[in-house]
Amino acid sequence: MxxxxxxxxxxxxxxxxxxxxxxxxxxxxxxxNTAVNALGLGLATLFVLIGxxxxxxxxxxxxxxxxxxxxxxxxxxxxxxxxxxxxxxxTYELYQTLGIFIPLIVTNCAIIGRAEAFASKNSVQFAxxxxxxxxSGFLVVLLALGAIREVLGNGTLxxxxxxxxxxxxxxxxxxxxxxxxxxxxxxxxxxxxxIMGLLIALKNKYDKRIEKLVIGEKTKQTIxxxxxxxxxx
Amino acid sequence: MLNIHPISxxxxxxxxxxxxxxxxxxxxxxxxxxxxxQAQENAIxxxxxxxxxxxxxxxxxxxxxxxxxxxNGENIRVFRAxxxxxxxxxxxxxxxxxxxxxxxxxxxxxxxxxxxxxxxTVKHTETPGLGDKIEIKKSNWITYFAGLxxxxxxxxxxxxxxxxxxxxAFTGATITPRAVVGAVKNTLVWAQEQDLFAQGQTxxxxx
Amino acid sequence: MSFRVASSPHNHVKNKTSRVMMLVALACVPxxxxxxxxxxxxxxxxxxxxxxxxxxxxxxxLQQRNYPVxxxxxxxxxxxxxxxxxxxLPPLAPWWIAVIGSLFAIVIAxxxxxxxxxxxxxxxxxxxxxxxxxxPLSMTLWLPPLTLVxxxxxxxxxxxxxxxxxxxxxxxxxxxxxxxxxxxxxxxxDTIKTGLSNQQTFSELSQxxxxxxxxxxxxxxxxxAYLCGGLILIFLKVINWRIPVAFLTSLFIFxxxxxxASPDGAATASLHLLSGATMFGAFFILTDxxxxxxxxxxxxxxxxxxxxxxxxxxxxxxYPDAIAFAVLLANMCVxxxxxxxxxxxxxxxxx
Numbered sequence: 047m048x049x050x051x052x053x054x055x056x057x058x059x060x061x062x063x064x065x066x067x068x069x070x071x072x073x074x075x076x077x078x079n080t081a082v083n084a085l086g087l088g089l090a091t092l093f094v095l096i097g098x099x100x101x102x103x104x105x106x107x108x109x110x111x112x113x114x115x116x117x118x119x120x121x122x123x124x125x126x127x128x129x130x131x132x133x134x135x136x137t138y139e140l141y142q143t144l145g146i147f148i149p150l151i152v153t154n155c156a157i158i159g160r161a162e163a164f165a166s167k168n169s170v171q172f173a174x175x176x177x178x179x180x181x182s183g184f185l186v187v188l189l190a191l192g193a194i195r196e197v198l199g200n201g202t203l204x205x206x207x208x209x210x211x212x213x214x215x216x217x218x219x220x221x222x223x224x225x226x227x228x229x230x231x232x233x234x235x236x237x238x239x240x241i242m243g244l245l246i247a248l249k250n251k252y253d254k255r256i257e258k259l260v261i262g263e264k265t266k267q268t269i270x271x272x273x274x275x276x277x278x279x
Numbered sequence: 280m281l282n283i284h285p286i287s288x289x290x291x292x293x294x295x296x297x298x299x300x301x302x303x304x305x306x307x308x309x310x311x312x313x314x315x316x317q318a319q320e321n322a323i324x325x326x327x328x329x330x331x332x333x334x335x336x337x338x339x340x341x342x343x344x345x346x347x348x349x350x351n352g353e354n355i356r357v358f359r360a361x362x363x364x365x366x367x368x369x370x371x372x373x374x375x376x377x378x379x380x381x382x383x384x385x386x387x388x389x390x391x392x393x394x395x396x397x398x399x400t401v402k403h404t405e406t407p408g409l410g411d412k413i414e415i416k417k418s419n420w421i422t423y424f425a426g427l428x429x430x431x432x433x434x435x436x437x438x439x440x441x442x443x444x445x446x447x448a449f450t451g452a453t454i455t456p457r458a459v460v461g462a463v464k465n466t467l468v469w470a471q472e473q474d475l476f477a478q479g480q481t482x483x484x485x486x
Numbered sequence: 487m488s489f490r491v492a493s494s495p496h497n498h499v500k501n502k503t504s505r506v507m508m509l510v511a512l513a514c515v516p517x518x519x520x521x522x523x524x525x526x527x528x529x530x531x532x533x534x535x536x537x538x539x540x541x542x543x544x545x546x547x548l549q550q551r552n553y554p555v556x557x558x559x560x561x562x563x564x565x566x567x568x569x570x571x572x573x574x575l576p577p578l579a580p581w582w583i584a585v586i587g588s589l590f591a592i593v594i595a596x597x598x599x600x601x602x603x604x605x606x607x608x609x610x611x612x613x614x615x616x617x618x619x620x621x622p623l624s625m626t627l628w629l630p631p632l633t634l635v636x637x638x639x640x641x642x643x644x645x646x647x648x649x650x651x652x653x654x655x656x657x658x659x660x661x662x663x664x665x666x667x668x669x670x671x672x673x674x675x676d677t678i679k680t681g682l683s684n685q686q687t688f689s690e691l692s693q694x695x696x697x698x699x700x701x702x703x704x705x706x707x708x709x710x711a712y713l714c715g716g717l718i719l720i721f722l723k724v725i726n727w728r729i730p731v732a733f734l735t736s737l738f739i740f741x742x743x744x745x746x747a748s749p750d751g752a753a754t755a756s757l758h759l760l761s762g763a764t765m766f767g768a769f770f771i772l773t774d775x776x777x778x779x780x781x782x783x784x785x786x787x788x789x790x791x792x793x794x795x796x797x798x799x800x801x802x803x804x805y806p807d808a809i810a811f812a813v814l815l816a817n818m819c820v821x822x823x824x825x826x827x828x829x830x831x832x833x834x835x836x837x
Contacts (some may be wrong), residue, residue, distance in 0.1 A: 117292075124301070124303055
């Protein structure tokens with residue numbers, strides 16, 4: 047495994063910020079009542095994470111160790127404010143629904159955690175890639191949770207897609223079934239906890255199998271390559 | 280090479296970061312300010328458009344706005360529609376404080392004969408599946424208000440059916456429609472006593 | 487020749503899990519019959535649906551967890567969970583209500599926590615609360631007692647209402663709930679809750695038809711029937727007397743004090759004791775051997791806590807009845823209660 051593959055593996059599965067590190071659960075549970083809300087918050091977090099990782103990695107050699115945390119906090123806070131302003135301007139309705147949870151990205155420990163644990167020790171391209179992968183790992187879980195809750199609760203998927211993708215997306219949503227009564231538990235916060243728990247359980251169940259699949263394949267490839275060289279020689 | 284104390288150096292770096300990050304935020308603020316104001320106005324305008332037919336007025340209604348205190352002492356905004364400077368309708372914010380899960384924000388449009396043009400729910404936290412039928416997306420219950428007015432004779436009818444009035448309640452949820460009906464009635468009565476067109480524009484001063 | 491040396495306990499108790507569960511289920515029968523008499527065949531169908539789903543779900547989970555399915559199923563615990571849930575459901579709720587409720591009760595509230603003996607929460611009540619929170623509309627539509635309903639509801643009508651939403655003659659549940667005078671009927675507790683929040687007084691409310699002599703028609707009889715079933719269980723030593731007695735006493739005291747303090751703003755103590763799920767809860771729900779407190783003093787603390795919570799939720803909460811919420815909240819306190827009420831071990835001095 048080269049370093050890029052290792053970073054992807056860590057961010058998307060092995061060390062997934064939501065499923066394994068369990069960071070940022072407050073927004074994760076609060077806004078994932080529809081897939082579109084989840085996507086909106088996930089993209090905002092992804093953007094902040096990439097931005098903060100790049101910035102921290104660029105300045106990592108100039109900052110004395112003692113003031114690194116205040117500097118990280120400033121970088122993250124200003125990035126979040128910028129994202130907040132941009133969302134307010136260009137995705138007004140989505141911003142209204144997500145409300146307080148956009149500024150709260152500041153308190154998502156996954157972001158300062160990556161700045162401290164990875165970006166401040168690695169070069170810019172790796173830091174950026176790590177931000178992308180960790181952010182995607184978070185986004186995928188958010189989206190899965192949002193989609194499950196929306197389907198269970200409303201029988202729809204991607205309702206309100208126009209809030210992110212503009213007017214063209216207003217008929218993107220699927221109506222899978224229209225229940226007489228919504229399964230409210232799925233939309234309410236307790237449902238988020240229960241479904242999140244089930245997702246974690248599912249991940250743990252298939253952990254070994256997928257690890258074997260991903261890491262095992264890599265070793266197989268190298269063996270094959272070795273055999274090719276001996277035959278041609 | 281200058282010999283600087285490490286603490287001074289750290290403070291300079293911190294100050295530099297503070298300046299740069301604040302600068303970036305300020306820059307973004309400047310660049311997005313107009314768009315945000317525009318988006319907010321559009322949102323208001325869109326709701327107003329649902330309530331007041333566009334051919335009724337020709338002023339910039341979202342800007343022709345005053346702030347008043349309603350019966351409960353809450354600050355509400357009043358948007359005024361005029362046709363060639365003649366008053367034709369007002370759109371008022373109305374707050375029902377007694378919803379099942381807290382307050383319900385409404386928008387009520389009233390024409391000059393004190394008849395309701397329409398009512399919309401702007402924001403609420405009622406139980407999904409029960410009380411949220413006050414949203415136009417969920418049911419057309421709220422359109423029942425259109426064309427009604429409060430007079431001395433029909434005061435009693437302004438209540439939900441369980442309380443002997445003319446409005447349907449939802450199965451399993453009486454408190455929500457009761458709160459909405461009460462708030463709309465209060466707003467109508469309140470609006471009759473006010474001269475809402477006299478004042479100049481005061482909304483900007485609110486913030 | 488050698489003698490087999492058995493370890494203690496040498497004195498065996500004949501109450502096996504399966505027998506206890508079966509006795510509790512049988513003790514429900516008088517209550518169920520009374521319920522059917524006053525509210526129609528709906529309850530029977532709900533119980534059948536819930537029990538079937540519960541057993542099927544239990545079997546599936548046991549198989550997934552590599553346990554001997556048939557042997558484990560014979561402990562009758564899934565049967566009892568389904569039965570208790572089925573009894574609590576409104577008789578004419580749509581069929582999927584019972585199915586979703588029992589699935590949640592068995593899969594999430596019981597098996598995910600580790601199966602019989604490991605669950606923190608009472609499975610039947612967890613299922614009930616999920617349904618109440620998710621589908622408040624269906625879960626609060628109780629039919630008025632049959633004597634007050636305008637139309638005759640046959641067994642076929644009941645079946646069709648549960649599975650299609652309309653009776654054979656085409657009436658929906660909402661139409662059936664209207665009484666002879668065209669007044670929509672709710673349960674006594676629900677009527678009082680809505681009325682009091684609407685500034686009506688208790689004495690005004692008790693003039694409404696679902697009440698007779700300030701007690702709910704039908705509901706009183708159902709509660710008395712469950713009381714009889716429960717007394718049999720205590721007599722057979724299947725359940726301990728402490729929980730029901732402490733619960734009913736505390737509910738009585740709280741509601742009596744409140745009614746005396748404000749006769750117009752609160753229901754009478756007798757209405758509290760003989761309405762809703764009070765007796766059913768006292769003898770069949772609170773006494774669940776797994777999720778209730780196990781120490782003698784703990785049992786009393788647990789039951790008093792439930793009584794207090796039931797009273798407060800009925801009086802001030804958003805839902806008309808409160809047994810399920812109160813039991814779940816008290817279930818959470820059980821480990822703490824048990825920790826502080828451990829009985830002194832014989833031979834040791836007090837701590």
